[in-house]
Amino acid sequence: MTDTAAIEVSDLVKEYGDLRALDGLDLRVEDGEFFGLLGPNGAGKTTFIEILVGLTRKTSGHAEVFGHDVVDDYRNARDAIGLAPQEFNVDRFFPIREVLEHKAGYHGIPPEEAGERADEALKRVGIYDKRDERFDWLSGGMKRRLLLARALVTDPDLLILDEPTAGVDVQLRRDLWNVVRDLNANGTTVLLTTHYIEEAERLCDRVAVMDEGSVLDVATPEDLMSRGTDTITITLADQPREVPAFDRDAVLDAAVDGDRLTVRVEDGGRAVADVVTALQAAGHQVVDLDVSRTSLEEIFVQMTGDDASTARDGDAGDGGASDEESPAQAEVSQA
Amino acid sequence: MSVASSIPGLSTGTVTLVRREILRYVRRPRNTFLPPFINNVLYFAVFGVILGERIGSYGDAIPYILFVLPGLVVLGAVSNGFENASFSIFHGRWNEYIHEVLTSPLSYGQTTFAYVAASTLRGVLVGVIIAVVGVAFTVAHPAYDLVSIAHPLYLAVALTLVAALFACIGVVGGLWARDFDYLTVLNQFLIRPLVFFGGVFYPLDALDGLFYTLSFLNPMVFTVDAVRYGFLDVNVLNPWLSLGVLAGATAVVFAIDVALVKRGYGLTE
Structure with missing residues (x-):
């Protein structure tokens, strides 16, 4: 762990016309931390992530990744990040092994090493035998695994997982959790956004609760659950x-x-x-x-007075999964 | 994982993106190289052979099939350079996999260069295919001699610049398009009129005063004239002026491309 934060943002604002998706967001995620970002649809979680990786331009404020400003020093900031997004945004033209090789190459990794890393990442998430298939021919679960493999292939210092387990089955969820836990244990900082408080409870050192574009509170999952x-x-x-x-x-x-x-x-x-x-x-x-167990909705109702299960307009990036069965509930009912 | 060490020259990241872009079309020759091949077999058969024997040009000093050959080469290079850049960028945006590039540590200039370079190569390759088809028709015809290239180096530079200019314009199109119809609109209402009034099928001095003057607002005029000079050593404009205009226009549009990518136009909102 170093003095430089993995993520440090202050007074971050993003406006879409009249809509303020981020409203003066302040947040610091320490190097090596497993950090959760909880919030209802439209809270601004995805907007925040997209600003870090360069897919959305901030309106104002300051954002750094490992001390690199995401605008002025965008190349080093982006080089440090591996992103597994919510949406399937994978190159359809190439077999998945080549997709990973390309991603590694964009990060300056020479071709031979890129190939080795692609194989390693595919093995790690358990879809190595599908390496010559194209993305469209994979099952939903395999697609989700591939997104994680693509994020891992550049050996990022900061792994960002945007709703990685929304709508996936129990086995896949556990596999993903194991891979991510292992990475974090080896020093990778992880930023996880989720609707599932149980997921945050199992994985995260700390969580930030977001609503309407700002952080309401930062706490340990245990503290949050106790509320x-x-x-x-x-x-x-x-x-x-x-x-x-x-x-x-x-x-x-x-x-x-x-x-x-x-x-x-x-x-x-x-x-x-x-x-x-x-x-x-x-x-x-x-x-x-x-x-x-306590549902996220209940905690949000308590913290915000809102019905958190209702998606707000204007942040289509935050997918709706709050009405789905939570992981813990699913596992209890299957047990 | 510092990126600083890979900046000089063409970085691994740039080469990877150029390679990805080239592989995309090379692996689909039925979609990329076969259509211009068939189109130009038809063009040369109809305009070059069937109609060409009835059309004189340059006082009958040059057979029409030879006159039209450089124009068709330019037409192929222009439309393929444009189409490749605009389609590749738009398709990446449409399916959001362009995020793989945007979230990488490639600079805005490197990203733009990669799309333009790969698209330029496709334009040049299609130009070469068309030239080979044209030469084959010419050689096969009993009345015509074997074609020679008057200024090979000049031709290579001019053809590359022509393809690059329209690849750069294609980048703007790919960023601007909001759905696939936009790409069709650009091809039908921008590229095609420019080509047809650019002297592909007729010599520029066949036009009257006003239309002759207005023609110089069309960048295609410079491209066709330059390539025709490279092939046949005939020209209406000073060939170095044409080359200069092409190089200047390419540099300006490339700079606009980089600025748009940096601003995130069509990419980040």
Whole structure:
């Protein structure tokens, strides 16, 4: 870790006509950090990333990548970044191995080494056997893997992943997480944007919560999660006549509907054992149990007072996935 | 991963992009080289042989098939140089894979140069193919002699500049286009009229005073005249003036290209 930040932006503004996509954004991401960017559609996450890599021009403010100004010293700034974007923006004319060779070449890597790196990156994400295929012939999951391989082929100091797991299956999500974790452990700074707070919780050292073009808060995922509430849904063998008594420090709220008991707690992982113990002590038999973690939407509602699941106009780059099943929910339901 | 060490001369990044651009069309000869080949076989058959024998030019000193040959070479070089640059850039924008280039540490000048260089080469290659077709028709005809090139070096420079100028114009077109119709519009309403009034099919002095003068606003006039001088040693304009105009125009349009790419015109918003 050095004194120079991986990303440092101050008072960053981007306007599209009357729309202010970034409204004086201030943010610092340390070298070697795994940093999450959370926010609803239209929060400005993608706009921010695009300014760093040169796909969008800032209106005003300052942005640096490893001390290189993204406008005045754009070549060194861009050379340091590997980007796996949300959208599939891959060269359709060439087999994917050549696509990676080209990308490496643009970054000044000589042809022989570029070929070796392309093979290595394809092996790393598990699509080496598809190296002679063109992008259009890959499955959706393979396309997502290729975007990561393309970002890795230049051996970037800063890896930016823009919604890398939106709409992908559990296996692929875990594979991607493993690759990215490994890179971060070896010193690569990672900036991850996601709708999934669980994803941030599993991967990130710190997260910034964005809304309407500025950072609302920077916190550890644990801190953020503690601000929301979890829900424990318990199916009982009998139908209790009234809500059982719980330790009110742990349980915020409880309701009963037939044989189903819904308990709202601050931390589902910690409270679940106490709740089950309390139920058993009261003579109830638990036949099924489900813990639903805090959703990003709930935290946003708490932080902003907005309904975060509603996409705002004017930032089409931030894809909508907030209404999809979250990774943790998916894994719980599959378990 | 400093980029400073690779700046002198043509950097690895520039060479990679030039190579990518060349491979794109070389690997698709049916889309890139076959159409101008067939078109020009038809042009030479109809204008050169069937009609050509009935058309005199330069006081019958030069057979019409030879007169029209440099013009058709220019037509091919111009349209392919333009089309390659405009299509490649627009297609990259349309499918957003031009982001692979834009997010790389290539300078704006290097990026522009790569597109222009690869497109220029395509224009020159098509020009050579057309020249070979024209020569084949000429040689096969019992009435005509083997064609020789009067000023080979001049011709090479002039043809390269012609293709480069229109490749540079093609870059503007590729950045400006908002959908595929724009590219068609440019070809139909800009390139084609310039070509047809540029002296490809008729000698410039066949025009009356006003139209003769107005013709000099058309850059195609300089290109056709220069290439015709290189092939046949006949010219209306001073060949060095033509070369100078071509070189100057190419430099100006290239500078505009770089400025547009730097501004992100059509690329970053």
